[in-house]
Amino acid sequence: MNLRTMKKYLLPFVLMAVVGFLLVTACSGIGGDTETPESAAAPGDINAIAAERGLTPADIEAAVKTYTPTGQHDEYIMFASGGHSGQMLVIGMPSMRLLKLIGVFTPEPWQGWGYGAESSMEVLEQGKINGEEVLWGDTHHPALSETGGEYDGEWVFINDKANARIAVIDLRDFETKQIVKNPIAINDHGGTMVTPDTEWIIEGGQYAAPLGWEYASLADYEEEYRGMVTFWKFDRESGRIQTDQSFAIELPPYWQDLCDAGKLVSEGWVFCNSFNTEMATGGVEDGEPPFEAGASQRDMDYMHIFNLDKAIEVFKAGQTEMVADFPVISLQTAIDEELLYFAPEPKSPHGVDVSPGGDYMVVSGKLDPHVTIYSFEKIQSAIAAGGFETDDYGIPILDFDDVVESQVEVGLGPLHTQFGPDGYAYTSLFLEPAVARWTMGGPYADLNDDEPWSLVTKTFIHYNVGHLAAAEGDTVSPDGKYLVSLNKWAIDRFQNVGPLVPQNLQLLDISQPGTTMPLIDDMPLGIGEPHYAQIIKADKLDPWEVYPEIGWNPATQSLDPNATLAGEERIERDGNNVEIWMTAVRSHFNPEHVEINQGDHVIWHLTNVERAYDATHGFSLPGYNINISIEPGETATFEFDATQDGVFTYYCSEFCSALHLEMVGYMLVQP
Amino acid sequence: MATSLEKIIGPRTPEENLAEDRFRFRLPIIFFLIAALLLIASIFLPYWKMTLQAPQYPKGLSITAYINKLTGDVGEIDGLNHYIGMRPLAEAAQLERSLSIAAVSVLSLLLVAAIFIHSKYAVLLALPAILYPFIFLGDMYFWLRNFGLNLDPTAPLSNAIKPFVPPILGVGKLAQFVTIAQVQSGYYLALMASISILIGLYFQRRAYKPLIDSPAGSEDQPIAITDLD
Structure with a gap:
């Protein structure tokens, strides 16, 4: 490929990096206000840096014992x-x-722990005391x-x-x-x-x-x-x-x-x-x-x-x-x-x-x-x-x-x-x-x-x-x-x-x-x-990087009966019960339209069909207090009664890709 | 007088010389058989591999092509490719993959057949197997080109990533990805098979050309095969 076309190929990825660059420059901009370049010690001159920061030899020794550069794992x-x-x-x-x-014992939003996903709700449910929900612990x-x-x-x-x-x-x-x-x-x-x-x-x-x-x-x-x-x-x-x-x-x-x-x-x-x-x-x-x-x-x-x-x-x-x-x-x-x-x-x-x-x-x-x-x-x-x-x-x-x-x-x-x-x-x-x-x-x-x-x-x-x-x-x-x-x-x-x-x-x-x-x-x-x-x-410790198979249920640590592979997505209605089998992959949910009626009971299965390490997706459904984290391979299920009508936008709440913001769908609840 | 069939299959191995000069006539057989075995063995080995390196993938991503299947991070690479509108890799070379094992078996059988053809026509039987590794790469190139140049214009990044042809061998670069494409052990076996066939053809020609030039039984030109050494 010639240089001109190569430049064109690079363009979208430059755009993708813009968000990251903005963050980095914003942060360094904040830091830059408080320090002048002249005060910076010569690179590589450890003693000068230590002197400037007021560090003792014991401090330096402690730093060397504990500092863990990026990519190096802890012992x-x-x-x-x-x-x-x-x-x-x-x-x-x-x-x-x-x-x-x-x-x-406490709901935790990042992991979607206690915000709809059955695998978490059932565990928290076990913690009820005489029928009373107790959503914290010591x-x-x-x-x-x-x-x-x-x-x-x-x-x-x-x-x-x-x-x-x-x-x-x-x-x-x-x-x-x-x-x-x-x-x-x-x-x-x-x-x-x-x-x-x-x-x-x-x-x-x-x-x-x-x-x-x-x-x-x-x-x-x-x-x-x-x-x-x-x-x-x-x-x-x-x-x-x-x-x-x-x-x-x-x-x-x-x-x-x-x-x-x-x-x-x-x-x-x-x-x-x-x-x-x-x-x-x-x-x-x-x-x-x-x-x-x-x-x-x-x-x-x-x-x-x-x-x-x-x-x-x-x-x-x-x-x-x-x-x-x-x-x-x-x-x-x-x-x-x-x-x-x-x-x-x-x-x-x-x-x-x-x-x-x-x-x-x-x-x-x-x-x-x-x-x-x-x-x-x-x-x-x-x-x-x-x-x-x-x-x-x-x-x-x-x-x-x-x-x-x-x-x-x-x-x-x-x-x-x-x-x-x-x-x-x-x-x-x-x-x-x-x-x-x-x-x-x-x-x-x-x-x-x-x-x-x-x-x-x-x-x-x-x-x-x-x-x-x-x-x-x-x-x-x-x-x-x-x-x-x-x-x-x-x-x-x-x-x-x-x-x-x-x-x-x-x-x-x-x-x-x-x-x-x-x-x-x-x-x-x-x-x-x-x-x-x-x-x-x-x-x-030898934890999984991703769940062993697509459609994994973390509660049972086995394949979920509602595991949904790409191509198997569907919405089925039976009277007032609506059941949804949805997949998530960078950068879309499928389906992107969910049309239901007020008063429906909704059972929603969501499978992250990714196999890449760290390709986690979030699923947030505002208005119904649903917030789920689906790790690669995971199938999550949640249920709710569509009591409120209106237009609801569900979206991916874990920044997954350059088109993460586009990872969205509409749930339309007709009155 | 030789019939046309005799012309095609060439002279038979002279029984009278076999005992004293077994090796001369066995040598082409060995090389053809080696080639056939190499081809059969290559069915089970990878032919081509592309590794993609990018900061987000510290372990890299790779796809490995066998003659009948693609393995490796196909799903993840398909996932990335959908951004630029490339079709899923599974759609590539479906016919070739479905026929490949049968085709390579036929190539091997043709080589076995070539053992019995002692004329120039043996080359015709061996030629498909000789050319096979180059046909493989040619076909691979065709599909890379076909996929790279036919991107879905409605894909998210289609306005930014223009159609391209990834290098079939060596290092390429696409956005943040460095691609490294290399042939693998199966391909090397196929290449060795080609070489083995060429050597086999040389020895076969050397063994039988004197017989063709001076057919056995001709009184005026007795065979003196050993003199040729």
């Missing part, structure tokens, strides 16, 4: 709860880039599925503390597939954690209430109010929690907090901590001590030790009572069958974290400056020895000194512990606020040069850390390398954006031993309050 992926956004966050590490926000603790105590990258679970619900997310497409409402509890906290092969998902309770959501006066707190722990059976084959094979154990009305599953030597056991063993009922308005004081009177609360294997046997033997149609092992049965023991734990603890080998349980009493390390072996010996004291409900209490291996004074407000591969453990210190590195003893003592069971160093963070997440730091083989401090306060770390301030996730480099543990990056997040996170090696 780790962090799944963080979205807090009261009710969602899940997917974050790349060490770049600390937000890659995705997964709609879970997501707390994500749990990646495990095989042999290692993350396997197949599933991730998360709880909704506010409403005692559990969600299942499929990591083939990073979409929520199931929400389960706990029928016996109104709230939870000690979830989700999984057993080493993900057979069971643990959901511990939080604020005691009568089981089954009944009424009882606070005056009858000790008799009528109860705690609980629920074990949800997960079936990998179907990718669903089997509610009919799940059960709960009734617990005293202490406020159970966090749990962790035993692993390796302690597999088959589960540990939860608790606070408010005082059974305070508050009432500050009546001159009673407020909860914060009432629940903090005793020096010791109780670590709950469950023999899960035995509990499963008891459940399978039918030794349960039905509460709200859900099988519950009663407190008395749990005592009689020796399913439950207590070990005293220092004051108002938050974490109970099982060491990589399953041999130690680390408890952080947040009002006690120590971490307390229990030995599983000693716990077993104490149980075998018998001769226990009991609490008021008759639950055997093991002697503190018999089961504790060590205590390490780490600092003020210890909350949560994670582990490294090198014999180090890391505990968040809410009050200082800092992250403490300390050494494990026993079989871990030889893994580093520091003295066993001792504090090694602290790194101060900004500010008020809650949970920690170390790379694969709660598995049988932690990776070390990175640790994220999930800070509750950011205060002055970022530009003021008004009184509601972003959360701050801070990245620490824990790859070097001893006292070297630098802070290397900040990640502000203005989306809820990420509570806990798990960090998985990125190469363990």
Whole structure:
């Protein structure tokens, strides 16, 4: 082709690029106003750039450790709860880039989560509470599925503390597939954690209430109010929690907090901590001590030790009572069958974290400056020895000194512990606020040069850390390398954006031993309050680029009966029912005209027939609150009653191509 | 005296020489058979491939042509082509693709037949197979041209992208796409078959020409085949 015709060929693509160019020039234009060309450092002169920006050598080192150029992928992926956004966050590490926000309990427009598409509406529907739609959640603790105590990258679970619900997310497409409402509890906290092969998902309770959501006066707190722990059976084959094979154990009305599953030597056991063993009922308005004081009177609360294997046997033997149609092992049965023991734990603890080998349980009493390390072996010996004291409900209490291996004074407000591969453990210190590195003893003592069971160093963070997440730091083989401090306060770390301030996730480099543990990056997040996170090696994840076949239903992860291929588009009318089979491809919907009558019931199937990676189309139907995202290959279905007449323009809401604006159609509703 | 049929099929392999000079008469057979096998094998291999590179497609897009099918990112390329009004690739060379396997089988059978024709006419039987790779490319070019020059004038970009002919081999450029077209293993087999046939024809001619020039049994001109070596 000659130059002239080539130029003509280029013209449309130049036009296509105009939008992009306009954006780029607009942005650089804004930036250009604030800086003068003369102030720019010589290209390639790193020191000059650093000097100009006021960066120290440590800053440069941190930047080099975390800067991830375009196209380079992160080594780790962090799944963080979205807090009261009710969602899940997917974050790349060490770049600390937000890659995705997964709609879970809360509708999310980008993914079309909860705006008509049946695959999302049905899941949100499962989250109804006594028939009431609850379209938010307080997501707390994500749990990646495990095989042999290692993350396997197949599933991730998360709880909704506010409403005692559990969600299942499929990591083939990073979409929520199931929400389960706990029928016996109104709230939870000690979830989700999984057993080493993900057979069971643990959901511990939080604020005691009568089981089954009944009424009882606070005056009858000790008799009528109860705690609980629920074990949800997960079936990998179907990718669903089997509610009919799940059960709960009734617990005293202490406020159970966090749990962790035993692993390796302690597999088959589960540990939860608790606070408010005082059974305070508050009432500050009546001159009673407020909860914060009432629940903090005793020096010791109780670590709950469950023999899960035995509990499963008891459940399978039918030794349960039905509460709200859900099988519950009663407190008395749990005592009689020796399913439950207590070990005293220092004051108002938050974490109970099982060491990589399953041999130690680390408890952080947040009002006690120590971490307390229990030995599983000693716990077993104490149980075998018998001769226990009991609490008021008759639950055997093991002697503190018999089961504790060590205590390490780490600092003020210890909350949560994670582990490294090198014999180090890391505990968040809410009050200082800092992250403490300390050494494990026993079989871990030889893994580093520091003295066993001792504090090694602290790194101060900004500010008020809650949970920690170390790379694969709660598995049988932690990776070390990175640790994220999930800070509750950011205060002055970022530009003021008004009184509601972003959360701050801070990245620490824990790859070097001893006292070297630098802070290397900040990640502000203005989306809820990420509570806990798990960090998985990125190469363990193997999600689809596009759905496996055209016409895929993400809810069933199989071909949809209403899959529509190009050429099969049609509109069929049966009385007042109109059914539409539509396709979407760059850059048109087919059909582009939908003519219906007011009062019709419309069932609309929409298939994205694209096979190209990232060729997602949106579908927005204004006036009927329909907003759908159809990824390549996906078939979505939505239904509505055509109550309003008029002219409606449906269009593609995900910029798909140069002719994206032309990807539109008319729905005409005749009165 | 030779009949016209004998003229066409040429002299038979002389039994008396076969034992002592087996190789001379076997050599053309080997080359013809190799050619036939190469052609049959090529049916299962790709002949031609075009790769399209553009920033939006980090892994590139490609279409691969076998003699009877197109594979690769046909759907995606069709999707892009619809913007410029190019017909779906599946509409190209439908007749050729439907007949191709039978046609190549016939070419191979003709080569087998050529083994038994020891006259100049063997060339006629072998000629289709010799020319086949060039016919393939010619046909490919015809369709590229046909598709490139017959764009739907009502397509979204028809006012901007004028009809064009993508290069059948080598590198081309269309808008943000760089196209790289190359022949593939199947085509190379077909080409090797052509060469093998030419070599076979040479050896066949060398083996039988003396017999034609001096027919066996002619008393005055005894054969001295070995002298020709």
